[in-house]
Amino acid sequence: MVVSDSGSTGAQSTRADIWVWSVRFFKTRSLATAACKAGHVKVNGERAKPAQIVRVGDEVRVMTDREHIVQVRGILTKRVGAPLAQAAYLDRTPALPPRVEQPSAVQRERGRGRPTKRDRRELDRLRGRGG
Template sequence: MASDEGNGPVRVDSWIWSVRLTKTRSAAGTACRAGHVRVNGERAKPAQPVRAGDEVRVRLAGRERVVVVSRLITKRVGAPVAAECYVDNSPPEPPREQVAVVAVRDRGTGRPTKRDRRDLERLQGGRGGGR
């Protein structure tokens, strides 16, 4: 297995990619440079070493993942093996909002009438009520 447990620290960007928190290694490096990765509360550069027991916070797609490193790896592994390499302390994912109703007009029906515009405004939250 691709384990570096006896060889010391591993780069944080490599570890984040290896345990499947990001899809690509370059995305992990970009997240580090943008300040979306913290190791033990400090902003992490891509080459910052990570050790077993460190807390890694990764903010991607509006969600923060909080994981504690339990095993160091440098090669990307399958999801079941990757899940064994960290303890996930992330807050629960917020419930998905219901899909908003989108007003659809038939193609070729021309400009909306005043009544149609009022109905659309009502659906979109009452914007532009009146004068």
């Protein structure tokens, strides 16, 4: 098998676990295989087994820290550098929603120690838990 500089073999297809590993969604091939077995990789909406074939034009959904939706643009069989890996797919993942700012929790003055029973009742009243 002859591999070019980009890691592409000129093949028309490859295994799902090899492809998601080679485009750097997982650090090791065994992690990619385990993710396929666990159902964290879908090809064209179907749950992908590790040996499922991936072809150019397929939609691949990978669940890592969040769901990534990509369209296959190139077939890779070897792990390559990040710029080459990103060229092998078209990222269709929706942008993350803006972070909602939450009010800070009630904080005690530094050095006051644990709250007394009276302080606890006041905190509960502030939080709407007591009468």
